[in-house]
Amino acid sequence: MNELLPRQAKVLKVEEQTPIEKLLQLDVNLNHRPGQFLEVSVAGVGEAPISICSSPTRKPLEVCVRRVGRVTAALHRLSPGAKVGIRGPYGNGFPMEAMKGSDLILISGGLGMAPLRGVLQYALDHRKDYGELSLLYGIRDYTLMLFKDEIMKLMDSKECRVYLSYEKEDEVCKNLKKKHPECVCEGVVTKLFGMVDLNPEAYAVVCGPPVMYRFVFKELMDRNFPPERIYMTMERRMKCGIGKCRHCVVGAGTSMRYVCKDGPVFTGVDALQIKGLIG
Ligand SMILES: Cc1cc2nc3c(=O)[nH]c(=O)nc-3n(C[C@H](O)[C@H](O)[C@H](O)COP(=O)(O)OP(=O)(O)OC[C@H]3O[C@@H](n4cnc5c(N)ncnc54)[C@H](O)[C@@H]3O)c2cc1C
Ligand code: FES
Numbered sequence: 001m002n003e004l005l006p007r008q009a010k011v012l013k014v015e016e017q018t019p020i021e022k023l024l025q026l027d028v029n030l031n032h033r034p035g036q037f038l039e040v041s042v043a044g045v046g047e048a049p050i051s052i053c054s055s056p057t058r059k060p061l062e063v064c065v066r067r068v069g070r071v072t073a074a075l076h077r078l079s080p081g082a083k084v085g086i087r088g089p090y091g092n093g094f095p096m097e098a099m100k101g102s103d104l105i106l107i108s109g110g111l112g113m114a115p116l117r118g119v120l121q122y123a124l125d126h127r128k129d130y131g132e133l134s135l136l137y138g139i140r141d142y143t144l145m146l147f148k149d150e151i152m153k154l155m156d157s158k159e160c161r162v163y164l165s166y167e168k169e170d171e172v173c174k175n176l177k178k179k180h181p182e183c184v185c186e187g188v189v190t191k192l193f194g195m196v197d198l199n200p201e202a203y204a205v206v207c208g209p210p211v212m213y214r215f216v217f218k219e220l221m222d223r224n225f226p227p228e229r230i231y232m233t234m235e236r237r238m239k240c241g242i243g244k245c246r247h248c249v250v251g252a253g254t255s256m257r258y259v260c261k262d263g264p265v266f267t268g269v270d271a272l273q274i275k276g277l278i279g
Contacts, residue, residue: 003242006041006085011078012060018144020067021111022076023053025060028086032056033093034118035233035265038063039241041085042074049238049260050075052089053114055121064114064146090241091264094119094231096126099203103131105196107216109138109189109208113146115233116207124159133160134196138189138208142172155180163192188212190219198223206232213278217271227268234264234277250277 013025032052040063041047048071054062065075078084096119104123108116116135123130135154139145155162155176163183166173177184185191189212204225206216213232220230236248236259243261250257251274257263271278 004087004240006039006047006087008083009086011080011082011084013080014078017064017146017148020144021064021146022067023062023064024075024078024084025062026084026086028061029059030056030061030089032061032089034096034122035093035115036089036091037115037241037264038086038088039090039238040065040071040075041087042071042078043083043085045074046071047085047087048072048075049090049235049241051115051118051233053117055118055125057125058121064111064117066111087241090260092262094205094233094265096122099205100126100129101131103134103199103202105134105136105198105202105204107136107189107204107206107208109212110140110144111146112207112209112212112233113137114207116205117147117150119205120160127159131202132199134163135160136163136165136189136192136196138165138192138212139167141166141168141170143170155183161196163195165189165192188215190215193219193223198225200225200229202229204230206230210235210279213271217268217278220268225268227272230268230271231265232268232271232278234259234266236260236264250274 009026009028012027015023037049037051040050050063053064067076106116154160239245239247241260243258248259255274
């Protein structure tokens with residue numbers, strides 16, 4: 001069987017999340033792990049790696065697509081009933097089993113919330129298996145916040161502590177800060193560390209824009225957070241998604257890794273050993 005041959009999946013629903021991001025529900029049954037990704041293709045246009053943003057405990061499977069170029073724009077033009085090609089799930093995903101029994105601190109910026117939503121849903125659906133759940137989420141402004149209803153509901157619940165930072169103040173953010181001054185602030189996501197008690201026996205799960213990793217990693221290390229308890233999911237240009245084309249290689253020599261098959265989830269120890277992994 002040709003591993004690079006996609007199979008078809010029907011689009012069940014398309015929902016606008018922000019002016020640049022859409023959520024697509026796909027009619028496909030996969031036994032994936034949170035943090036894994038699919039190669040999603042549109043006939044005659046091309047293929048792109050996209051994280052699965054729902055937990056295997058929730059159906060249907062969902063992906064959240066930011067429109068940046070050819071393939072993602074074609075995905076945005078699809079309507080329910082359309083067909084896409086999919087390959088995968090690929091990559092290692094987050095070690096949800098190994099993290100059982102511990103507190104989880106999810107740290108995300110912008111579109112990084114997409115893969116972390118799968119982790120969040122999984123932990124909520126296995127609530128007794130994990131300790132305290134905290135979500136630190138950095139957004140540019142409320143318009144660009146993903147999964148607004150779900151996160152707002154969580155903010156008022158006791159299931160997960162939600163901390164929110166925003167870079168540009170709008171009416172909604174201003175009111176949120178007034179209502180929850182202990183967990184909402186203006187600034188970048190690292191500013192939220194000042195509001196959180198970091199339990200060094202927790203696991204930190206991180207996903208965001210490339211520039212975020214270096215600062216979040218430094219913040220965690222400065223607070224003596226053990227690097228082996230930090231999991232970060234990385235993006236690199238990919239083609240095959242299965243360790244054949246070398247497009248996604250990072251590091252060199254014994255520290256060389258394929259982001260598509262050795263990752264996309266790496267630990268803080270990897271970040272210290274693999275040159276260029278977090279910039
Ligand atoms: C493991 C993994 C998971 C991903 N998960 C998601 C996801 O959940 N949702 C989502 O919207 N996107 C995700 N991406 C990014 C997505 O794959 C790219 O945005 C997509 O491939 C762009 O394809 P395009 O044809 O639309 O853009 P192109 O027409 O190929 O490029 C448009 C612009 O985007 C830039 N670009 C293209 N690919 C990347 C990339 N990988 N990183 C940074 N810049 C890029 C190009 O330089 C160009 O400026 C993920 C990438 C990886 C590797
Ligand atoms: S994308 Fe081909 S080797 Fe990783």
